[in-house]
Amino acid sequence: KAGVTQTPRYLIKTRGQQVTLSCSPISGHRSVSWYQQTPGQGLQFLFEYFSETQRNKGNFPGRFSGRQFSNSRSEMNVSTLELGDSALYLCASSLAVAGGPEDTQYFGPGTRLTVL
Amino acid sequence: AQKITQTQPGMFVQEKEAVTLDCTYDTSDQSYGLFWYKQPSSGEMIFLIYQGSYDEQNATEGRYSLNFQKARKSANLVISASQLGDSAMYFCAMREPNFNKFYFGSGTKLNVKP
Numbered sequence: 625k626a627g628v629t630q631t632p633r634y635l636i637k638t639r640g641q642q643v644t645l646s647c648s649p650i651s652g653h654r655s656v657s658w659y660q661q662t663p664g665q666g667l668q669f670l671f672e673y674f675s676e677t678q679r680n681k682g683n684f685p686g687r688f689s690g691r692q693f694s695n696s697r698s699e700m701n702v703s704t705l706e707l708g709d710s711a712l713y714l715c716a717s718s719l720a721v722a723g724g725p726e727d728t729q730y731f732g733p734g735t736r737l738t739v740l
Numbered sequence: 741a742q743k744i745t746q747t748q749p750g751m752f753v754q755e756k757e758a759v760t761l762d763c764t765y766d767t768s769d770q771s772y773g774l775f776w777y778k779q780p781s782s783g784e785m786i787f788l789i790y791q792g793s794y795d796e797q798n799a800t801e802g803r804y805s806l807n808f809q810k811a812r813k814s815a816n817l818v819i820s821a822s823q824l825g826d827s828a829m830y831f832c833a834m835r836e837p838n839f840n841k842f843y844f845g846s847g848t849k850l851n852v853k854p
Contacts, residue, residue: 657842667831667844680841712783723771723837724792731777731785 625651628717628732636738642703645735649696649717655679656698657729658690661712670713673698674720702737710739741766743843744832750849753822760807761817761848763832769793773835774815776806779847780828788830791815822852 629648637643649656657680658670669682673692690700696717702709713736716729745764753759765774774791791799791806799806807816819826832845 659844666846669842669844714783714785716785723773723835725773725790727773727835728775728787728790729833729835729842730787733782733784736783 628715628730630713630715630732630735632735633733634736634738636740637705638740639705639707641705642701643705643737644699644701645713645715645737647698647700647715647717647732649698649715650730653717653719653730654696655718655720656692656696657716657718658698658700659714659716660684661714661734662710667714670700705739707739710737712736742845743767744834744845746832746845746848748848749846750851752851752853753819755824755852755854756821758818758820759822759850761819761830761832761850763815763817763845765813765815765832765834765843767813767834767836769836769838771837774806774808775833775835776804776815776817777831777833778826778828779831785831789817819850824852824854826850827852 631646655674657672661667672680676692687703692698712734714734716731718729719726772793776788778786789801789804791808798808803820805818829847831847834843
């Protein structure tokens with residue numbers, strides 16, 4: 625089975641621009657979660673989508689948004705980029721059924737975003 | 741309160757020795773899952789091992805084992821026979837069943853010395 629894929633792997637943007645990151649989960653996984661990782665703040669949860677619905681949301685401003693498509697692929701968008709948005713953005717997918725090891729989150733390689 | 745606490749920001753271990761990475765958690769749920777991930781410098785988070793709250797046996801996966809002490813709410817990762825390739829950040833995580841919420845610790849940076 626193919627793993628979680630994320631595109632693009634690297635991105636350089638300037639302040640004020642917007643960016644869209646894409647994540648394709650493992651086949652059969654319906655839950656996709658997004659995380660932001662920075663040296664100062666560590667790994668922070670952005671949001672989780674399950675069957676095209678946002679089920680969980682972290683404490684991020686409204687500039688961060690996401691969506692999930694019927695094939696479980698997910699995108700996240702950041703508008704009006706700020707310098708502090710420079711980070712590694714990780715996507716993770718899971719079966720998210722009733723509990724147990726099947727709920728393990730498997731991560732993609734990440735998208736490294738640099739805002740200049 | 742922190743859901744996951746990793747008190748060791750950095751650790752050193754000699755190659756071929758065993759090392760224990762500490763993790764404590766906080767939950768009032770009876771049913772939860774505990775996970776360990778490895779993150780090399782490349783950035784990808786690699787799943788290592790899972791322990792369910794109802795599992796009576798400690799989980800093992802190759803050189804990785806999880807020392808699960810439910811009453812103390814601790815889930816320490818033990819790596820036996822350390823290898824140079826084990827040098828990485830290690831994250832402890834917990835899943836609470838309600839709404840599939842995952843919580844991650846701040847990580848422990850492990851350096852394996854030759």
